Amino acid sequence: MGTPLKILSVVGTRPNFMKTAPIVAELARRPDAFEHVLVHTGQHYDDAMSRVFFEELGVGHPDHMLNVGSGSHAQQTARVMERLEPLLLELEPDIVLVPGDVNSTLAASLVAAKLRLPVGHVEAGLRSFDRTMPEEINRIVADSVADLLFIHSPEARGNLLREGASAQAIHEVGNTMIDTLVAMLPRIRDEDAPARHGLTRGGYLLVTLHRPALVDGALLGDAVTQLAAVARELPVLFPCHPRTRAALEAMGIDAQDMGVRLMDPLGYLEFMGLVEASAGVLTDSGGIQEETTHLGIPCFTLRDNTERPVTVELGSNTLLGLAPERIAEVPALIAAASGGVRSTVPGWDGHAAERIVDVLAESDLPERVLASRL
């Protein structure tokens, strides 16, 4: 048996943790073939945004913490690059894995590619075709430098090929975020989150809003006014991202006083427990569009576009537009959706991480890169 392949994963934010946890677990199941190093950039640093996920998902502590914290996009990206480069030089991984589309993904993929280390992008090929979203730039750059493009939805292949990706680099492996959901569902149900909040199954709307396009301007106030109106007929729960909380405070909006149940960010088990038993979810998140699709919960996306069109095609996700006034339609749309939309997407089956690790095991990339350096 040869030396184990050294895989280094870089995570930075909440959704990255759920996407990477099953890969960490699968690599640990094959210790003869792989060694794994987990690097946390520290883009998300509050306990509620970070620590709780490592504990709940059983990932253990990251091996390295870069503590980059908040800042402008350039500052945050630059700090990750500066702090990651010496670590990659020291550790010499065979492959660097980056999940998702956040600033940490962009920064890590650039550093690794410049050091001529093979890069694997998990969740490659998603496109909103909206470059005002920072995530869209991050996706395009990460995909353009990645050597292994792990896709989880049918349109991703076409998006990548159109941009000139090599067909051999694309691997349709499925959705690791759904792996986490499938693995955790028994525990999620055991927790009975709705009961702990005094709620009945199917008796409330769950809300998450955090994107700059929505929360950094006047639309946030409009959204809260609309949510307060909905709350008169259906309880509205709003676990609040720190960016949104800060914006509400800055604008002097007291959502709680207006009848919306505002709360701090929740851990994974509690949050997914509330999703799973909700009447519907209103969100501007990417991952939640996928999780609700898997669970058959009606999702209403307060954005003009989605990089996850499969969730709309399957009928579980409705794109409302960046139009807070449409929140008023949500109770009627929920009633119309009753009966549930239980839909499956190929590869959203709990086994995506196994397929990724199979690809890593068979890849000749590390040897090819080494040979090209000699």
Ligand code: UD1
């Ligand atoms: C980031 C991602 C977004 C993802 C989201 C998930 C980018 C460009 N955006 O957005 O795609 O959907 O994570 O949550 O990478 N803050 C805290 N504590 C924290 C983290 C952030 O208070 O632990 C506050 C800071 O004031 C910070 C603001 O939230 O300035 C925004 O954080 P940042 O990491 O820049 O982006 P997110 O909005 O979290």
